[in-house]
Amino acid sequence: MFDWYRKAVVCYTYLQDLPKSWNSDPESARARDQLHADLISCKWFSRGWTLQELIAPKCVEFYDCSWIKRGTKKSLQLDIASITNVDMSVLSNSENLSTIPVARKMSWAAKRQTTRVEDMAYSLLGIFDVNLPLIYGEGNKAFIRLQEAIALLTNDLSLFAWLEDELNPSRQSYYGVLAQLPRQFVTCRHLERIEDPLRHDNQSFTMTNRGVEFQTSLKMDFTKEDYIMPLYCRDSSVQQTEARLGMISIRLIKTSSGFARHQAGKVFVDNDESTSNWDPFIRSVHITKITTLADSQRLDLRFNEAFRFLVQSPRGVTYKVTTHNTVSQKADLDSASMRPSYWDPTRRVFLTEAYQYFTGMVYITFSVYPEEPFIILCGFLPSQAGMKPWVALQPHQQTSWQSAFNPATLAENRLGLAEIVSQKAYMHHPRFLARAGQIIRANLDRGKAVPTRAKATGTRPYQRVSASVTSEVTELGRIHDIIISFQ
Numbered sequence: 001m002f003d004w005y006r007k008a009v010v011c012y013t014y015l016q017d018l019p020k021s022w023n024s025d026p027e028s029a030r031a032r033d034q035l036h037a038d039l040i041s042c043k044w045f046s047r048g049w050t051l052q053e054l055i056a057p058k059c060v061e062f063y064d065c066s067w068i069k070r071g072t073k074k075s076l077q078l079d080i081a082s083i084t085n086v087d088m089s090v091l092s093n094s095e096n097l098s099t100i101p102v103a104r105k106m107s108w109a110a111k112r113q114t115t116r117v118e119d120m121a122y123s124l125l126g127i128f129d130v131n132l133p134l135i136y137g138e139g140n141k142a143f144i145r146l147q148e149a150i151a152l153l154t155n156d157l158s159l160f161a162w163l164e165d166e167l168n169p170s171r172q173s174y175y176g177v178l179a180q181l182p183r184q185f186v187t188c189r190h191l192e193r194i195e196d197p198l199r200h201d202n203q204s205f206t207m208t209n210r211g212v213e214f215q216t217s218l219k220m221d222f223t224k225e226d227y228i229m230p231l232y233c234r235d236s237s238v239q240q241t242e243a244r245l246g247m248i249s250i251r252l253i254k255t256s257s258g259f260a261r262h263q264a265g266k267v268f269v270d271n272d273e274s275t276s277n278w279d280p281f282i283r284s285v286h287i288t289k290i291t292t293l294a295d296s297q298r299l300d301l302r303f304n305e306a307f308r309f310l311v312q313s314p315r316g317v318t319y320k321v322t323t324h325n326t327v328s329q330k331a332d333l334d335s336a337s338m339r340p341s342y343w344d345p346t347r348r349v350f351l352t353e354a355y356q357y358f359t360g361m362v363y364i365t366f367s368v369y370p371e372e373p374f375i376i377l378c379g380f381l382p383s384q385a386g387m388k389p390w391v392a393l394q395p396h397q398q399t400s401w402q403s404a405f406n407p408a409t410l411a412e413n414r415l416g417l418a419e420i421v422s423q424k425a426y427m428h429h430p431r432f433l434a435r436a437g438q439i440i441r442a443n444l445d446r447g448k449a450v451p452t453r454a455k456a457t458g459t460r461p462y463q464r465v466s467a468s469v470t471s472e473v474t475e476l477g478r479i480h481d482i483i484i485s486f487q
Helices: 002-006 029-040 050-055 077-084 088-092 094-099 102-108 141-151 182-188 197-202 293-299 407-413 417-423 430-445
Strands: 011-014 060-063 069-072 191-193 204-208 211-216 219-221 226-230 233-235 247-254 259-262 268-270 283-287 306-312 319-322 359-366 374-383 386-395 453-455 464-474 477-486
Touching: 002 050, 029 077, 050 077, 050 088, 077 088, 088 094, 102 182, 102 191, 141 204, 211 226, 226 268, 259 283, 306 319, 306 359, 359 430, 374 430, 374 464, 374 477, 386 430, 386 453, 386 464, 386 477
Parallel strands: 011 060, 306 477
Antiparallel strands: 060 069, 191 233, 204 211, 211 283, 219 226, 226 247, 233 247, 247 259, 247 268, 319 359, 359 374, 374 386, 453 464, 464 477
16 A cells, blocks of 8 residues: 555545635635644544555645645645654655654654554554555554564664553563554654664664564663663754763563563663673573563562572672683683573572572682682472572582582483583583582482582682572562672
């Protein structure tokens, strides 16, 4: 239909609710003001399908209820742009649609209505130059399919700059990265892309069966314990200075399989151009497409049975808690990509999903022993009484784990545990962790203790490290605190 309108020589628009003008001079300022006021109340400008009827044709003539010509798209361009928020460049030439950010085009339809829910998406197919089969009865899924189709044709991250619907706020705390309705883009009428060639590598995303996969770098907000993802767009109506970029971003929380969006009712502008707390490498970030109310409620309990790491160290001794060996890590390795998906570095938490055979591992490195990270393993021991948390500690320089684990089991399976621990930077291979957890649980089942104390080499002041685990029930669920003490 869009191409059909575009090829038309002229399109005639009959505005049934546009009253006849009684002014003898239609070009007078009073007549113009009255026409503008009357056009605002015309339903034609609030219908979904008429957006393409307005944009596509080169020439549109408008007639009032008496079939009297009141103007054309060209002569009424200022009035139409004010009423519809459609850019004047697009009203002049529909070929300019490709220069407009996705979110801004969505904002044109934000206040429009259609009889059928699906038509809110179908009426925008020509605006975005995509093709979709029309499946009436699918409801709001049509708009999801539209966004997925748009994502195949562009790397414009403004597609994800929508906000929660203020008129109908939901009861959920967490969201997917795709909008549910066009009206969620109502605040995006002034968005413009930040065209910076240095940032092009950060503007790639793909639809996958794990949600939307972004190739980007995240900023970790340790104060709010969440993450900031830049969308490389800004609000052109807000005056910027050279020192303040005005980058619009969305906030994310960590889940066991990726990320979800939260605080979706607010616009976040990140003006901090410093590199602190930013991942130094571009990496894959998976964000769920859509989060239902039930999904959001489950995410409220994502910390149930989580392991949280707390470190006690003497004054002046700093430390790092990582999921990779920073000592043996090569300089060209991306430490962010080496994190397992279930690790939340802003909270130093393992999200276990209450899996009874979960096993996790971290490295603790103290500033007085930067070359000797201590390895902490944690997990659960299933029993009839429930899941009992355990923790094990081992210094990195120890050449054998046989004092902690069953040597016969190690030899039988040829796991090479000591070799892996001493040589590999990345230890979160599922097979390794599953087998390590199995060995520890086997020892615990036999009544054998696993090490929770270790001593560093040398004669420096602080040498002893101990690990213990305590559990508490909070409003977020049962959380297990692993306390690492350095003395």
